[in-house]
Amino acid sequence: MVFDFFFKSISRHIKLTDEEIELTKPVLRHKKLRKRQYLLQAGDVCKVETFVIKGCLRAYTVDDKGHEHIAMFAIEGWWISDFYSLLTGSEASQNIDALEDSEVFCIEKTDLENLYLQVPKFERLFRILLQNAFVAHQQRILAGISQTAEERYKSFIGKYPTIEQRVPQHQIASYLGITPETISRIRKLR
């Protein structure tokens, strides 16, 4: 059953009763995405928070020179959205698309807000997830301002070996703020 992975995932942080599980199911919209398919395009408004059941997605901006800059990857068990757009209702600056054939659950913003009230444990869940994101973000920022390209690349591999194996190197380059050529050269020297 598609729900199983979702509830097993969140059980790491909150324990739901059977009734709470039943309250939650209706707000989860199951969706399949083919490789390269957009979940969100810059300029549209991001209406949903998305949980990845299977596959791999990315959120990224495109600058005026046409270069992509990856804000985040999301694999099984992770959440993804253009959070600013979702929060404020403004146009998304980020695109989100699938790097592999994927399956996700989408939750409408309003449904999520109702869920916070009906099942306050979700308020706790998202606080915890946001706490973890805070730490990860801060480490990424500090890495960006204090480490060399090589250090950041090696640390990425150490932290996210799964992602490194699944996504093309130039995507990782774009996440780290370096060029694919530089990654290639780092790899050559062992």
Next chain:
Amino acid sequence: MVFDFFFKSISRHIKLTDEEIELTKPVLRHKKLRKRQYLLQAGDVCKVETFVIKGCLRAYTVDDKGHEHIAMFAIEGWWISDFYSLLTGSEASQNIDALEDSEVFCIEKTDLENLYLQVPKFERLFRILLQNAFVAHQQRILAGISQTAEERYKSFIGKYPTIEQRVPQHQIASYLGITPETISRIRKLR
């Protein structure tokens, strides 16, 4: 009264009843810091989340070459801690100190966790603050991987004019991941 600024600040996000305010007051430990005084030193465990009433603090790491890298500033109304250390109880990698004579409220981790249960609105408050931090962090990350030193500096000035006026330029350089010399040169060309 020192409490006033605190409750006025958080009222932007949550409305507390008088009873809830009285429940909250006892966990706020008022503290004065002199310029350069440490609130936390790397290696110690961060036990408190801190609200800035007055003044300006910074959280930063020091690398093996002795260079400082500023994770965040905090002025009036902002919160600061080594969040990873606070969360996990591990040794702090960050130092926190005062850039000006300052006044703060410290909340013990355990007190905060009790507060989440006694006054669930605090769960909501911190979820909201963490949401805002998420957005700010992501913007800072994308700036770091997609913009030049000049673009990041100008955008910093636009976003945090107060901090730019209060804090020495080399601190801002250290926050942006550039050298003080480069900032000086950027400023010279208008």
Next chain:
DNA sequence: AAATGATCTTGATGTAGATCAATAAAGTAA
């Protein structure tokens, strides 16, 4: 008031990593 330290500026030089370009290899589609 003198002394010490912090901050900012300016110039000379060095370098990590970007850019550009060409090729090869691997995937995917017709």
Next chain:
DNA sequence: TTACTTTATTGATCTACATCAAGATCATTT
């Protein structure tokens, strides 16, 4: 099977920014 696209590699060159060093200005302490 061929054709087309995506991905990775390698070399040559360029540049944004760091590093090093010296001097000037400003603030803080005694």
